[in-house]
Amino acid sequence: MDNVGLSEIGVDLKEIRESLNARESDLLSPAATQSRMAVRRTFDEKAESGYRQTFSLDVDRILHSLAYTRYIDKTQVFYLIHNDHITHRVLHVQLLSKIARTIGRFLGLNEDLIEAISLGHDIGHPPFGHEGERILSDLCVASGIGSFCHSNQSIQFLDKVERDGRGWNLCLQTLDGILCHDGEVHDLMLKPDKNKTFETLDREVRKKMQDPEFKRVPMTLEGCVVRMADTISYIGRDLEDAIRLGLINRKDLPGESVRLLGDTNGTIVYNLVTDVIKACWQKGYAAFSHEVSEALKTLKNFNLEQIYLNPKIKQHLGNIRFLYEMLFERYLADIKKQNKSSVIFSGFLKNKNESYVMNHRDAEIVRDFISGMTDSYFLSQCPEKLRPGKISF
Secondary structure (H helix, E strand, O other), rough: OOOHHHHHOOOOOHHHHHHHHHHHHHOOOOOOOOOHHHOEEEOOOOHOOOOOOOOHHHHHHHHHHHHHHHHHEEOOOOOOOOOOOOOEHEEEEEEEHHHHOOOHHHOOHHHHHHHHHHOOOOOEEEEEEEEHHHHHHHHHHHHOOOOOOOOHHHHHHHHHHHHHOOOOOOOOHHHHHHHOOOOOOOOEEEEOOOOOOHHHHHHHHHHHHOOOOOOOOOOHHHHHHHHHHHHHHHHHHHHHHHOOOOOOHHHHOOHHHHHHHHHOOHHHHHHHHHHHHHHOOOOOOEEEHHHHHHHHHHHHHHHHHHHOHHHHHHOOOHHHHHHEEEEEEEHHHHOOOOOOOOOHHHHOOOOOOHHHHHOHHHHHHHHHHHHOOOOHHHHHHHHHHOOOOOOOO
């Protein structure tokens, strides 16, 4: 019996999948996105004939993407710092996934969809976090290809760059949640913007490139929860990292925020998650209570002033900008000259299909290559004498 496959004993795996889909009607909230609602850009034989539920398959595809692997050496907030206990992008993504799934479980939402959005939401982040994002955006605008936004780039990687330019053919609901996660925006309440299509998705990508301030709202409640949870996952964690580095002191945290949310990451996460669950129970939107939202907004402003804009963590920003400009110009020149010995050919374009090459301008190819780099790989492409040293406090 040990060597007998499921198909040989009459188990129809696709039928099991359909039974799991049917069970969602009883288990999930009416506001949830059921797996049977999933829509892909093109027909996917493997997805249709397989036994995995649709959004669960998206999770697997994201986990096995090359871009996901590169999370391991991507900056969250603090770059060029030698400390093994400082948060990197891969940990942030895992924390977000857990927090968002916890909220989703209590609200009766689709946890597979939440996980897929969470794991894919920051795949488009370039080297050196938001500082690198701003620098790369300036270079993209100057090159005539529109502004750079990491959420746009996450869609670009998963839809058009991965698998040698074929993309992963992820579901619309997954891609939309990734595109609209915008965790830096402070929201009191988010209500899903339903009835979107792939045409809507593509249009919102273009609008964001034209106008970086363009606001987008997820089409599913799961996407709204991930967006709220994004803030929950980083706000207290960034505080703990800053305290560990001696950048701030715990006693300096704003009093009203501490009173309502606590002064450690654990208590902040617990209180924010609890507030969202209470505020959204059996409702079709994601929200914080007004009082907690104000406390969170105060804490976000504190982080902005004391951490994100702190000159101590920007010691090498000018140098990093120079290196970005140097690499961008170098790779553009290599493409124009068809310098096949360049790493942009051997390490990026080598196996890309004709569709990717034909449908992307030179500057867009350079954007995709650089934004996909890890911090260490980026520095390895620069002359050693120009590489910045580690930051110490």
